[in-house]
Amino acid sequence: MPRSPENTWTPVALSRDIPAGTAAPGHSGGRDLAIWRSASGRIAAWDDRCPHRGMRLSHGFVRGEALSCIYHGWSYDQAGRCRRIPAHPELAPPDTICVPGFAAAESAGVIWVADGPQASGPVPGFPGLTALRVLEFRAGPDAVAAHLGQAGGRVLRLALAGQDCLLLVQSRSGGACSGVYLLVPEGIGAPQRKALSRAAETLRRACEAATATGVST
């Protein structure tokens, strides 16, 4: 059975949290990722480990279209191939030195990562919506869905502060917590965004209280 896009693609960060020329850690399916954006704006998600000495590449630095490891400056191109070893400037690194990557794409202000180098379907689209923020709920994804009166699922529609919104719910900490991406209508003003942000926090507290007392689980 073909998997739904929601299962293939995982939200790992907000687009604006990884500006051009930066790298940051992310997690998907129990895997540690280095998520980075090149100077020209291309997003990539790799195994968070330099093949040289195992240093986390999410601590690395971006120059132009390459990510370099912070430990010894080994530099990797967009395809994850090592292109430069500063200790041996004259050496052309062998093609065998490369970092496994995962397909990455952006939609609705969210960075999505596939579970392999190629995605099995298009990145989910949410026309008219854009990400406002990510919240950490001390409640598992099923508890979040149950609290909203929905029968599970990781994409939950709801009305929040008078707006039609959407929650993308990611399992964290082995299902004990959730990373909740709040998608709100594009083009709304600052007061509405502030109200939505507060409403999301209220929702988080209510959901956590319900989970703690076992009401919704």
Add this chain to the structure above:
Amino acid sequence: MTATPNPMRDHWYPVGLLSRLSGQGRQTRLFDQPITVASGADGHAIVRDEAGRALPVIERFGHVWTSTGQPARDLFTIPEADQPGRHLVDVGVVRVRCSPLRAVENFLDIAHFPFVHTDVLGAEPHTEVERYKVEIREDSDEVWATKVRFFQPQAAHSAQGGIVTDYMYRVPAPTCSVLYKTCPPRPGEWDVITLFVQPLTETLCDVWPWMALFDDTSTTTDLIHFQQMIFLQDRSILENQIPALLPLDPGMEAPTRADMTSVAYRRWLKRHGFTYGAQLVAA
């Protein structure tokens, strides 16, 4: 842990500063075992295990050394450190959430200087590591790297501007390394900087750097601050390497010619079965 043989236990390990001994003692660990380091009535160090058994003690290089095994030989010596006129510096302790072996390996590495100790021990574009000599000396059973040269913007607290620094590295014990490097105020002599690592667990260690320098101008505080800065920069690397245990089998990592000292150190560890803090199988 006690079920598997651990030949590393039959060596000496630093467990505290001689200058900080107290009557009531300090609780610490060695190879997962709780130990207490205290000063006795005569002012000398006493180390006891959990059962109250007194462990062997050596007082040397500003530190208390002990063993939970049966050391077959004396703690190594550093003859250069006995030269008169050297400033002996107890740097203190840096606790690092990493394998004790990874801490030593990082100390043996120069290629990271421009990226981790930027503008201090190295700087781009001076990143090249020239060929140097590495050997396992059979007579002393030590790993040595000699003829190591590297450009350094500020090689020591006493250095003025960039210089090409000469280095020699020595591994005389499983978790100890001695570095000899160009001494800016006294050409022809070597500064001695050591890394003494106390294995607490396989993935946690206390690092006790110690120095014997020719430096008549810097204060002890300045020298300690300089080394603490360097080791804290290293810590940000050491706590973020995957896997936590040092891989002794090739396959997981990609060494180059600049990593010859690391390769020799790993080979020497494997040869002796010094695998506490290491992994033999590629994960």
